[in-house]
Amino acid sequence: MQSGDNVTLGGRDRGPPACSACFLSPVTSPWQHPDRAVARARSVLITGATSGFGEAAATRLAASGAHVIVHGRTRRRAEAAAARIRARSHEARVDVVAADLSDRLAIDALAAEVRTRFPALDVLVHNAAVVPRRREATREGLELQFAVNHLAPMLLTARLLSALRARPGARIVVVASQVERDGHIDFADLQSQRRYDPYAAYRQSKLANVLFTRALARRIPGCCPTVNCLHPGIAGTRVLNALVGRPDWMQRWTAYREPTADTQAEPLVRLVLDPALDAVSGAYFRELEQRPPSDRSMDDVTGERLWAVSNSLLGLPSDWADST
Ligand SMILES: NC(=O)c1ccc[n+]([C@@H]2O[C@H](COP(=O)([O-])OP(=O)(O)OC[C@H]3O[C@@H](n4cnc5c(N)ncnc54)[C@H](OP(=O)(O)O)[C@@H]3O)[C@@H](O)[C@H]2O)c1
Numbered sequence: 001m002q003s004g005d006n007v008t009l010g011g012r013d014r015g016p017p018a019c020s021a022c023f024l025s026p027v028t029s030p031w032q033h034p035d036r037a038v039a040r041a042r043s044v045l046i047t048g049a050t051s052g053f054g055e056a057a058a059t060r061l062a063a064s065g066a067h068v069i070v071h072g073r074t075r076r077r078a079e080a081a082a083a084r085i086r087a088r089s090h091e092a093r094v095d096v097v098a099a100d101l102s103d104r105l106a107i108d109a110l111a112a113e114v115r116t117r118f119p120a121l122d123v124l125v126h127n128a129a130v131v132p133r134r135r136e137a138t139r140e141g142l143e144l145q146f147a148v149n150h151l152a153p154m155l156l157t158a159r160l161l162s163a164l165r166a167r168p169g170a171r172i173v174v175v176a177s178q179v180e181r182d183g184h185i186d187f188a189d190l191q192s193q194r195r196y197d198p199y200a201a202y203r204q205s206k207l208a209n210v211l212f213t214r215a216l217a218r219r220i221p222g223c224c225p226t227v228n229c230l231h232p233g234i235a236g237t238r239v240l241n242a243l244v245g246r247p248d249w250m251q252r253w254t255a256y257r258e259p260t261a262d263t264q265a266e267p268l269v270r271l272v273l274d275p276a277l278d279a280v281s282g283a284y285f286r287e288l289e290q291r292p293p294s295d296r297s298m299d300d301v302t303g304e305r306l307w308a309v310s311n312s313l314l315g316l317p318s319d320w321a322d323s324t
Pocket of ligand 1: 050072099128129175177233
């Protein structure tokens, strides 16, 4: 199926993706940091901003003048990250929220806190991810990667969408990965109960990120908020170390040779700030370049099936993102 093909599921014709022009004319202009005024006007929530790409992007955005809301699994880790960010940029405007994203009630509480404390949220960045070497399950029995990497962004989006819709120029950014192109949504064993392979579960969750981005963009005509996803680059973070299965001694060795998230944060910063992307939605970026999504993530039938199954697992109505 090609981008722009109509999708009919459950008797509904969803039509082409919102902003279909964005798929046809990729943004190729070189990225330049906008005026400080652009960043200063943005309030950005980044999940998993206590290390890796999340912390690196939060640090750069705060230095650019944006108001950054650092999310951490625990308040202690989030406060520690906020302190490091303030130490690097004394004028940084940084706030902190905490929630374990494997816990549905904690996500509800996080969303309620964000709506109350930060009603002027402009950008929601879904960055947090986890890769356990052995299968782990949430309280509800969901496989941890599927829950944290895919379902949590969906639930948090559902809870914050109306607040974002009220903000002109609002954005949702999903940190996916290039491994999505080899991913497979295994509807027969979505929770990896029969067989758990950490890499396969990660690929599935990252393909789910791209399918979710496109399914959500189809439901938001008019690009407010826009919804885009990216492969941020490769960096020697805990996610990468877990994927590759490196022992501690090897991590210390590879740390000297691999790029760090600090040097690789610019693509994520760009998706948050670049005014050239104001009308781009449903798009996939490989680092700084807009690229056609992989064949698997263009499979909108699978995307709609995943949307329905995920809603059912989360107890969300199927039309939560529809604008009417
Ligand atoms: N590293 C790469 O080469 C690479 C390549 C492509 C895509 N990515 C993507 O980049 C994103 C960031 O990962 P990273 O590489 O920067 O790894 P990272 O340093 O391990 O960051 C992961 C973040 O997610 C948080 N997190 C994990 N489980 C959580 C939970 N249950 N509740 C709340 N927060 C949780 C972690 O919090 P704690 O600090 O509390 O653990 C941490 O802040 C991920 O989406 C990943 O898939 C990475």
